[in-house]
Structures are given as C-alpha cells and as structure tokens.
Amino acid sequence: MDEFSLINAISQHYYKQSSLLKGIGDDAAVFRQTVKDIVTSVDTFVEGVHFSKQTMSPFYIGYRSLAANISDVAAMGASPAMYLVSIVIPTTWKENDIRDIFKGMHQLANCYGLDLVGGDTVSGENLVISVTVIGYVPKGKARYRHSAKRGDIVFVTGTLGDSQAGLHLLLTDKHVKDKDFFIKRHQMPQPKIDFAKGIQSLARVTLNDISDGLANEAIEIAEASQVNITLIDQYIPFSDALSQFSSSLRRKWVYYGGEDFELLGTVAPRDWNHVKSIAKKTGTSITQIGYVEKQSTCVGQVFLKTNQQKWRLYKEGYIHLK
Amino acid sequence: MDEFSLINAISQHYYKQSSLLKGIGDDAAVFRQTVKDIVTSVDTFVEGVHFSKQTMSPFYIGYRSLAANISDVAAMGASPAMYLVSIVIPTTWKENDIRDIFKGMHQLANCYGLDLVGGDTVSGENLVISVTVIGYVPKGKARYRHSAKRGDIVFVTGTLGDSQAGLHLLLTDKHVKDKDFFIKRHQMPQPKIDFAKGIQSLARVTLNDISDGLANEAIEIAEASQVNITLIDQYIPFSDALSQFSSSLRRKWVYYGGEDFELLGTVAPRDWNHVKSIAKKTGTSITQIGYVEKQSTCVGQVFLKTNQQKWRLYKEGYIHLK
Numbered sequence: 001m002d003e004f005s006l007i008n009a010i011s012q013h014y015y016k017q018s019s020l021l022k023g024i025g026d027d028a029a030v031f032r033q034t035v036k037d038i039v040t041s042v043d044t045f046v047e048g049v050h051f052s053k054q055t056m057s058p059f060y061i062g063y064r065s066l067a068a069n070i071s072d073v074a075a076m077g078a079s080p081a082m083y084l085v086s087i088v089i090p091t092t093w094k095e096n097d098i099r100d101i102f103k104g105m106h107q108l109a110n111c112y113g114l115d116l117v118g119g120d121t122v123s124g125e126n127l128v129i130s131v132t133v134i135g136y137v138p139k140g141k142a143r144y145r146h147s148a149k150r151g152d153i154v155f156v157t158g159t160l161g162d163s164q165a166g167l168h169l170l171l172t173d174k175h176v177k178d179k180d181f182f183i184k185r186h187q188m189p190q191p192k193i194d195f196a197k198g199i200q201s202l203a204r205v206t207l208n209d210i211s212d213g214l215a216n217e218a219i220e221i222a223e224a225s226q227v228n229i230t231l232i233d234q235y236i237p238f239s240d241a242l243s244q245f246s247s248s249l250r251r252k253w254v255y256y257g258g259e260d261f262e263l264l265g266t267v268a269p270r271d272w273n274h275v276k277s278i279a280k281k282t283g284t285s286i287t288q289i290g291y292v293e294k295q296s297t298c299v300g301q302v303f304l305k306t307n308q309q310k311w312r313l314y315k316e317g318y319i320h321l322k
Numbered sequence: 323m324d325e326f327s328l329i330n331a332i333s334q335h336y337y338k339q340s341s342l343l344k345g346i347g348d349d350a351a352v353f354r355q356t357v358k359d360i361v362t363s364v365d366t367f368v369e370g371v372h373f374s375k376q377t378m379s380p381f382y383i384g385y386r387s388l389a390a391n392i393s394d395v396a397a398m399g400a401s402p403a404m405y406l407v408s409i410v411i412p413t414t415w416k417e418n419d420i421r422d423i424f425k426g427m428h429q430l431a432n433c434y435g436l437d438l439v440g441g442d443t444v445s446g447e448n449l450v451i452s453v454t455v456i457g458y459v460p461k462g463k464a465r466y467r468h469s470a471k472r473g474d475i476v477f478v479t480g481t482l483g484d485s486q487a488g489l490h491l492l493l494t495d496k497h498v499k500d501k502d503f504f505i506k507r508h509q510m511p512q513p514k515i516d517f518a519k520g521i522q523s524l525a526r527v528t529l530n531d532i533s534d535g536l537a538n539e540a541i542e543i544a545e546a547s548q549v550n551i552t553l554i555d556q557y558i559p560f561s562d563a564l565s566q567f568s569s570s571l572r573r574k575w576v577y578y579g580g581e582d583f584e585l586l587g588t589v590a591p592r593d594w595n596h597v598k599s600i601a602k603k604t605g606t607s608i609t610q611i612g613y614v615e616k617q618s619t620c621v622g623q624v625f626l627k628t629n630q631q632k633w634r635l636y637k638e639g640y641i642h643l644k
Contacts, residue, residue: 021359022466025546027397027531028363028457030464034356037343040439041350042454044408046446075349086366086408086452117362120452124368130408130442130452132364135350142352144344209349224347 006095006121010102015115017081019136029117031082036136041072047090047127055170058097060187061129062104068211069133070112070191071261075209077143077196078135082117083109085131088124101129112193141200143207143265148225152206152266152292155275157192157284159239160214161250164257168249178241189261195286196263198278205275206266213258215302215313218290221266223300229266231290231313233306255304255313266292328417328443332424337437339403341458351439353404358458363394369412369449377492380419382509384426387451390533392434392513393583395457397531399465399518402457404439405431410446423451434515463522465529465587470547474528474588474614477597479514479606481561482536483572486579490571500563511583517608518585520600527597528588535580537624537635540612543588545622551588553612553635555628577626577635588614 011024022030045051045065056064066083073080085105089098102116109116114133137143166186169179176182191209199205206225208217214236222229242250267275272288279286290305302313333346344352367373367387378386388405395402407427411420424438431438436455459465488508491501498504513531521527528547530539536558544551564572589597594610601608612627624635 022464026466026468027394027529028361028400028455030359030361030398030459032359032461037352037354038360039350039352040406040454040456042406042408042440042442042452044410044442044444044452046410046444049444049446072349076352078350084362084364084454086364088366088368088450118364120364120366122366122368122371124371124450125448126446128410128446128450128452130364130366130450132362132406132454133350134362137352139354142344144348146348207349 006098009099010116012116016113017115020082020115020117023115023117024119033136037139037142039073039076039078039135039137039142040132041069042130042132043069043072044128044130055167056187058100059104062101063108063188065129065131066105066108067189067191067261069131070108070193071209071211073133073135074191074193074196075143075207075263076135076137077141077200077207078137079193079197080112080114080133080135082115083131083133084118085116085129086120088122088126088128090125090127091123093127138200143205145206145208145221146224147204148206148221148227148266148292149268150227150292150294151269153269153272153288154229154231154266154290154292155286156237156262156264156289157195157279157286158260158262159237160210160260160262161238161242161253161257163189163259164253165242165245176244181241189259191261192263192284194282195279195284198282199275202267202271202274204268208264210260210262210264211258213256214264215255216315217264218302219313219315221264222302226299228293228296228299228301228303229290230293230303230305233304235287235289237285237287328420331421332438334438338435339437342404342437342439345437345439346441355458359461359464361395361398361400361457361459361464362454363391364452364454365391365394366450366452377489378509380422381426383451384423385430385510387453388427388430389511389513389583391453391455392430392515393511393531393533395455396513396515396518397465397529397585398457398459399463399522399529400457400459401515401519402434402436402455404437404456406440406454407438408442408452410444410448410450412447412449413445415449460522465527467528467530467543468546469526470528470543470549470588470614471590472549472614472616473591475591475594475610476551476553476588476612476614477608478559478584478586478611479517479601479608480582480584481559482532482582482584483560483564483575483579485511485581486575487564487567498566503563511581513583514585514606516604517601517606520604521597524589524593524596526590530586532582532584532586533580535578536586537577538637539586540624541635541637543586544624548621550615550618550621550623550625551612552615552625552627555626557609557611559607559609
C-alpha cells in the first residue's frame, strides 16, 4: 500500500474548525484556543481483542473507534474538535478496507464537526487503531468524576446492555426480536455530545461515560468523589427487547458489559429538573437510577438495591451485603 | 499484567506544566493555553518494524519513541508540554520491560518538562507504541515547511547518517571505531528543542526534522514552498568516524537513512548570523548545506551538487541530471 496515496485519500480538502491553523501536511497540526479549556484523550483498538472482521466491517471499525473517543469528550462535558489517527496495517488488509475504516470515522466526524488533523500509518502484523481526540469546553466547566456530592441524584442516559447483546448476537448468530437494533447499538454507538453540551450552564455535574459497564463507572465516581453510591436495580433502564434474554445475561450486560457509551452522572437534586429538560431538548432519554448516600463512613463504595436486599458492587462482580 | 497497577506505576505524582488542569485519572486530560498556539502530532512504533529487542532495550524503545515525537515539536519551532501514550502489550512482554519503556520516556520527558497526561494500555500480539505529543509555540510562530523563499540559506543541525550507522552496527555486530557513539546516536537521539526555541524571535524560518533522510525532508520543503533547493555534497556534515564506512554506505545513510532527528531549515541570508549565534548559545552545531535557488521555473525539486555535476534527488533515490 502506498502511504502517500492513502494520506492524500483520507486528508480533508477543507477544515471545519476555525481554531485550526494547520491540519495534515507538516510535522504537527497547529491550533489556537484562547477562549476555552482543552481536553484530550487516546483510545486504542486491536483486531482480535476489541473487534474482528466477524463482528465488524471496516466502516464500523472506524466509526466505533472514533465514537469511543468522542464519548470520552462528552464525559468531560466538552465538544470534540479534532482527532489524530495512528493505524498499524497488516499486509493482509486491502487499501479499500483501510479507506472504509476512515470513511466510518469521517461519517461520525462530520456529524460533530471534527477535523482529522494528523496521523501515522505503519505496517505491522495486526490491525491497531489508536485515536487521539481533542475537544473544547468552556473554561472551568470540564466535568470531573471527583465532583459528586452527598445527596446527589445519580442518572444515566439511554438504555444499558444493548451493545453487549449485539455482540452476543453477532458471535452466536442467534435470531431474536429486534436483532438489528442490538447490532446497530454495538456497531454504531452514539456519543451523548448534544446532551453534555446542553448542560454546560450547570455549575456542577459529574459525568463518566459507560465504556466498562455501569458498575465500574459508578465505582470510579464513588472512589474519585469519596462518596458511596446506591443504585436501584428496578430503575436501571434497558430496552424492551432485552427482556427476551435471561435475567442473568441481562444483568451481566447491564452492570458489567459496557461499551454502551451512555453517560452516567450525578447532580444536585435542585438541578435535576434542568437536566431532564435539557435531555428532552436534545432528544436524550434519561433516568434517575440511584443516589449518592447522604451519610457514609467508609467511602468509595457502590451498592445495588434489589427487592429489599442490598448488594455491594465490585469491579469484578457483586456480592450480597445485607 | 494488571492494568491498574501499571497505570499507577507510570502515573506522575505531580505535574510540571502549569497549563495542565487535569492529568491522568479522568475520561480525558484538561489544559488551558490562552497565550500560545498549540501543536500536536502522533507517531507509532511497531516491534519488528521500527525496532527489535536485538537493537533496542525497552528503556531505549521508550526513550526513542518520545524523542521522535519531540523532534516533530522542535520542527514546528515549539516547546513540548505533554504527551499521551497508547501501548499494545503482548503477553510475552514482562511488566518490568513495560515499566522500562516508560522509564525511558520519563527520562527524556523530564529533560524538557513534559507531563504524561493520558494513555491506554491494551493487549495484543505485537508491541505497538503510539505517542501523541502536545507542544506550545508563541502565537504565529509555528515553523512551517511551506515558508522557504528564493535565495534562502539551507542549513542543518548536527551530523547526518550516524543513526543508520548505529543501526547497521547493532545488526551486524561489526567492530569499528567509535561504535558506542553511533549506537547512542541511534538509541538516544537528541531532539533540537533548545535551538528551535532559541530562534523563536525570528520572523521567518522554515524547519523540518530529519526523520526520513535529508533528501526526503528537503523535497518536502521544496514542494510545500514551491521552490527548488540545491544541496552541496561537500558541505553536508557527517561525523569524522563515519569516514571509515564506504562512500556508498555513507551517502545512503546521509541522504536516505533518516532517524537522525536533526533539523533541516531555510532562512533569509540576513538572518543567518543570528541563527548561527543562537546555535552557538544552545550548543548546537549548525552548517549551511545549500541554498534555495533564486530563479526556477519548474519548482518542487531538490538537486545535489557534487564535483561539477548536478544530480536531482528523488524520494526513492537520485539520478544524474546535468
């Protein structure tokens, strides 16, 4: 594969971000941002580990790689602005497949006005895509996971578990109701940028995106904020069609499946109505799923309330507590 | 390997950059830069393609991966500020080796005040390191390769060809004079940050770092600036010890070897003395190696003058012209 022709093919003819002074074509991209704070994050996807040709066509591989990164930007309350792509290409991959990966990224990038400003293409034995994303957020409005406070409402956007159900269906080839819905949720996750931007006027909101499952993300907030969180099992939103799977599979996917790229957050009760109205305006479904405990001594813990029982959730699984 | 313990081990206890609001530990790093322009670039290194355990210990793999990126920042005339690392780790690599990779990066990062602000560690079949670097440059002072002008002096820092000689010695295990010098030049390249910062007061200077060989970099400047460049063979600086290799090897390494991470530049003749004085102040050797032609019709070409002959240099090789 000719690296130069590939770079020419994937390079943009014009750039959308006015902050960008130089995109692809020099030793580095150059931008200026005097008004806002800047966020940056990197995520890497490896063939055979994070995806396979069996479950994901090149277009979706690209789309999803960028979606995961944009979701991190949403979880900071920021707007994505630009991205850099490093890609390791095996000789077994055809140039058209690589172009399709970039097409998948471009389609999502165009939805949110991102520019591709840099990259690196090298050869190797396995396909590896590493995406660095850069986003902007109003000064002092980055949404940290350490900002949850006692008495906060805990909420989540969308429905949980769908992505893992989709992966399950791709791997087992089972036929179930709404199969295409689950597969689309797995292959084309929708980062919650509009909602995250919508609540920028709030003085404080805690956000984490659900890449590693609800339990892990809630524990990260509880630990970083030094609080305890209680989630209420019957409040956790899942799509109607998920009911056709066994309750153990459903619970596994909802709490530990991850990759839904929904947002988990906490907010003061007085701001909850505002959050709900922004969710409505941005077409985002939102559900209160629990609360930050008002009183607690040993902090950093997450509990799950089910039918009069309370379980403690751990990163690796959950155990009965009381 | 436990990802969490690795992240804890490589995370910094404090950050050096005052622009940094949040380093590792959330969905993204956050920084603020209202005074300067920002540059960013990504480079990827694959085991078996860019390095092997035969030629590079883990410490040097890390050192060199970051050095290549910092060199891109220098080539923009900027100061490196922070970096993100994505690393694909095969099960055959031990945790101590991975830590040594990060030690190599940390050592170089500490020299230039860079903070490690984000990253991603995933498993895979081959070691892949992808480094994204972010740097700062005074507003409007990014050094582009499209800024060369007719009549400019063409210069280069340091000596060329040493890195490829070092690689050659590592692969062949030959014994020659100053073997350690060449190997060090290959394993621990020194990005020319101090020099690039030193010439920030100049209104215009063109810079490219020599990662792909002098010929390629000169052609990039000629094409981007729409000028022709003539290099003078006898002016090209190489270390005394390089003379012990055959002239064909030497020429190959100097013009097409690359990875020296020196800076190639062009500047107006009236500014040449200033550039030389900054080079002296920053302990950087510098040599005029040619000029941008004053008159030319068909632009984007690079020529090499040797003993009354003039050859045209191409990206893949060079041919006799006149």
